[in-house]
Amino acid sequence: MIPAPPVPRALAPYVVARVAYDVDFGAPGVHRGLPGTSLTFVLPLDDPLRVSWGGRSDTLHSAWTSLAGLHAAPAAVHHDGLQRGIQLALTVAGARAVLGVPAAALAGSLTDVDEAVVPRPLRELSGRLHDAVTWEQRIAVVDRTLATLVASADGPGPRAEVGRALARLTRGARVGDVAEEVGYSRRRLSTLVRDECGVTPKEFQRVARFQMARGLLGRRPLAEVAARCGYSDQAHLSREWAALAGCSPTTWLREEFPFVQDRDPAAEAPSEHD
Incomplete structure (x- = not known):
């Protein structure tokens, strides 16, 4: 991970993480993009980013920008051995403020700024990023663009009740309890969140629990991770990891952990749901 200043305070409600990366994998291959409670926006520097849903070559998407909505399946990020760029993790509120659309419009999708209906400054960001020479300049370009988009956003944000519900779901509260706290029936809350x-809400909570486990994996024993994140036992954690990551926790630790442990603050950071 390239050293970078923290996300500016004005952007914090909309951007969970802004990671500048320069990774040498040693050889061409594929690494996993795991589900989380934020939308992923990637701006590669050297080559178009090639991404597909895990195990589905028919979904391969290649572009100079990459947008992934909320999803409950692993993505496969294809690389030639080296990767450089900037990756953003956007909150649900950030989808509206930065992309100009609700997160639901991108759920389960792999797309880019040329295909999606997004504000013009976002379409121009990749070119401006390539014109920058240093990492400091690149990060500044990204931050200025995001600040401009947030300041000019004129549409409504997510309902306050939805934001509170997502925050509680991220922390593991039961869906029924969350509905009661925000003053809605369970059915009404489900409709608003969807x-x-x-x-x-149940799917969001599932991914949030997985994200929490991801942030602890490799730093705590598996049994402890399972207990702290609300899984019934270690076997339950392993089953969920296989379903959401496409591999076992031990396989992910062996193949991926060395590359992501220092560049993935979003893995254990709450978002606004944070």
């Missing part, structure tokens, strides 16, 4: 995020 309309905003593209996933149900």
